Amino acid sequence: MLVLSVTGAAYLFKPQLDRWEESAWRGLSSEGAVDADAQVAAALAGNPGASFHYYRIPEAAGDAAVVHIGLSGGAMRDVAVSPQGRVIGTVDPDARWSAWLARLHGSLLAGRSGRLLVELAASWAIVLILTGLYLWWPRGRGLAGIVWPRLSLGGRTALRDLHTVRGFWVSGLALILLFTALPWTDVWAGGFRAIRAEMGWVAGVPDWKGGADPHAAHDHHAMASAAPRPQGPEHRAPLAYIVLRARAEHMPAPAIIQPPGAPNMFGPPNGNVWTLTTQTQNRPQVRKVSYDPATSLEVSRSGFADKHVIDRVVNIGIAWHEGQLFGLANQIVGVVTALALFTLAISGFLMWRRRKPEDVLGAPSPSRDPARLRGVAAIILLLAAFLPMLAASLALLWIVDRLILPRLPRAARWLGVARRKGFI
Numbered sequence: 001m002l003v004l005s006v007t008g009a010a011y012l013f014k015p016q017l018d019r020w021e022e023s024a025w026r027g028l029s030s031e032g033a034v035d036a037d038a039q040v041a042a043a044l045a046g047n048p049g050a051s052f053h054y055y056r057i058p059e060a061a062g063d064a065a066v067v068h069i070g071l072s073g074g075a076m077r078d079v080a081v082s083p084q085g086r087v088i089g090t091v092d093p094d095a096r097w098s099a100w101l102a103r104l105h106g107s108l109l110a111g112r113s114g115r116l117l118v119e120l121a122a123s124w125a126i127v128l129i130l131t132g133l134y135l136w137w138p139r140g141r142g143l144a145g146i147v148w149p150r151l152s153l154g155g156r157t158a159l160r161d162l163h164t165v166r167g168f169w170v171s172g173l174a175l176i177l178l179f180t181a182l183p184w185t186d187v188w189a190g191g192f193r194a195i196r197a198e199m200g201w202v203a204g205v206p207d208w209k210g211g212a213d214p215h216a217a218h219d220h221h222a223m224a225s226a227a228p229r230p231q232g233p234e235h236r237a238p239l240a241y242i243v244l245r246a247r248a249e250h251m252p253a254p255a256i257i258q259p260p261g262a263p264n265m266f267g268p269p270n271g272n273v274w275t276l277t278t279q280t281q282n283r284p285q286v287r288k289v290s291y292d293p294a295t296s297l298e299v300s301r302s303g304f305a306d307k308h309v310i311d312r313v314v315n316i317g318i319a320w321h322e323g324q325l326f327g328l329a330n331q332i333v334g335v336v337t338a339l340a341l342f343t344l345a346i347s348g349f350l351m352w353r354r355r356k357p358e359d360v361l362g363a364p365s366p367s368r369d370p371a372r373l374r375g376v377a378a379i380i381l382l383l384a385a386f387l388p389m390l391a392a393s394l395a396l397l398w399i400v401d402r403l404i405l406p407r408l409p410r411a412a413r414w415l416g417v418a419r420r421k422g423f424i
Helices: 002-011 014-021 036-045 097-107 111-136 155-179 187-198 220-226 239-249 309-321 327-355 370-386 388-407 409-415
Strands: 051-056 065-070 076-081 087-091 255-258 274-278 288-291 298-302
Touching (some): 002 097, 002 111, 002 327, 036 065, 111 187, 111 370, 111 388, 187 388, 239 255, 239 274
Antiparallel strands (some): 051 065, 274 288
16 A cells, blocks of 8 residues: 555656656757658658557647657657657657556556556455444544544554544545546456446447456557558648647647557557547547548547446546546645555554554454444445455455464464454
8 A cells, every 4th residue: 555655646747757758859949840741751760660650749839749659579669759850769658657657556567466466455445444434433522533633642542543533534535546446457347347348338448448458458569560551642641731630629738640540559440540639647538530531631529428428437537546637636636645545554554563462463353342343244245246356355364264274273373363263
């Protein structure tokens, strides 16, 4: 949770990180500028055998264009081309700071095993917040220790209040943050995709990549091999014409133009059309406009309202999770939530250290209130029906508690469970 909180807080500022990395590509002279076709040609000339994936429209007249290409070996490159048509920089998109943060946050840099661990941590974090609120919920107390901590009492009481009061204030935001992360997970998202298809909640390809095979739509080698090679002007309208039309759309930055047949990250290859879209993380603003490759006339358009309501809800949640739904305010709320989770993890650890006996792990004693114990069990079982990794871990814990620990008395004593007959 400490790693997820820190990396999540940093990733909220992906747009700023990307702009910082590209600072040398902005504010250039626009004198003697060439058209978009010449810029693409310059990017491809410096990378023989490469394929053209998309052209990122410069935000300002003095900014470089970014030409995203696929190399013959399957790798990707972002090539910065100055307004005058000179290549001024090349970067591997997977080597960007924001891409590294995304991998660390989503998989701990450990591939599918890391993604499963992150999903398991998120599932149990939801359990801890909801059961913690249930067990703590005040009954017949004043506002002290609920709305503000009783620091004057010192010791365990002050530490407990710092933990619980902070948890009370941040619990709603933390739960939103955790639930909106689920579409990017592995097991949960795979099941959600299957249910989505079975129930007919489908209106186009979802533009989120969680699921059983989250890299299927982002196979760099397949994307490179599927991408179109440059065509002559007799086969399609110049890119420069499409750029002129695209500027009139005022598409949110970063706006990109994909050539006919270009591969897409989240779906089948682009059809035989030029496609204007945006890579903004504020997903309700994402839309697509397609243009005829011969005449450059508009042939279709689609936007957020054309998606199924389920996909709209998911995309709003993801935009919130990534801190881009309503700009800087969303980023600040996300940082506050992440920092609160960070400090909750630390204060929870300190509370455990103060309670636990020497030389044992110190599992808590069974509750003396059967009604509360049943309430906690009900919350966990209801969540297990919704969170498959939680259900799997509960089954594993039950097996260990019932079948393995009775045969390992020393381990049971160290865990602090030797005096009782199981978790469930």
